[in-house]
Amino acid sequence: MQLHVQTQLYIEEIQRLRSVVKDESLRETTNQFIDINSHVAKLLNTPIQNLNLSARAINVLSVLGISTFGEIPKIDAAVTLLNVKNSGRKTVYDIEIFIEKFGLQFGMTYNEIVKTLINVDLSKIAHFLK
Numbered sequence: 001m002q003l004h005v006q007t008q009l010y011i012e013e014i015q016r017l018r019s020v021v022k023d024e025s026l027r028e029t030t031n032q033f034i035d036i037n038s039h040v041a042k043l044l045n046t047p048i049q050n051l052n053l054s055a056r057a058i059n060v061l062s063v064l065g066i067s068t069f070g071e072i073p074k075i076d077a078a079v080t081l082l083n084v085k086n087s088g089r090k091t092v093y094d095i096e097i098f099i100e101k102f103g104l105q106f107g108m109t110y111n112e113i114v115k116t117l118i119n120v121d122l123s124k125i126a127h128f129l130k
Contacts, residue, residue: 040117043102044070057095060087073099073108 046069048061063084066072072095075081081092099105103116 037118040114043117044068044113046070048072051098053098054091054094056086056091057098060084060091061095070110070113073104073106073113074110075106077106 048058048067048069051058051069053061060081061067061072064075064080066075078092078096081087081095082089096106103120104113108116
C-alpha cells in the first residue's frame with residue numbers, strides 16, 4: 001500500500017510539473033509573438049534582387065548570405081560589409097541609406113525590424129522596391 005501512495009504522489013507531481021512547463025512555454029511564445037500584416041511579411045521576404053540597390057551592393061549582400069530584405073538590418077555593423085571583397089564605403093553607404101528609408105539600421109533584431117516596419121507607411125516607400 002505504501003508503494004501505491006508514493007507512486008500516486010509521484011504521478012501527481014509529474015502532472016503538476018508538466019502543467020508548469022506548459023504554462024511557461026505558452027508564456028514565452030506569447031511574449032515572442034508579433035502580429036505581422038501581409039505587407040510587412042511580403043517586404044521582409046522580398047529577394048534582394050528586387051530591391052532598388054546597385055549590382056555591387058546586391059553582390060556584397062549575397063557574399064554574406066543575405067537573400068531577403070529582412071536580413072539586411074540584422075547585419076551587426078557596417079564594418080561587416082566593408083570586410084567583403086569589392087565592397088567599399090560607397091556600397092556600404094548605399095545599403096545603409098536604403099534601409100534607413102524604411103526606418104531601419106544595422107544591428108537590429110527581428111522583433112525590432114518588424115515593430116519598426118509596422119509603424120512605417122509602406123505606401124510612401126514602395127518605390128524603393130523594383
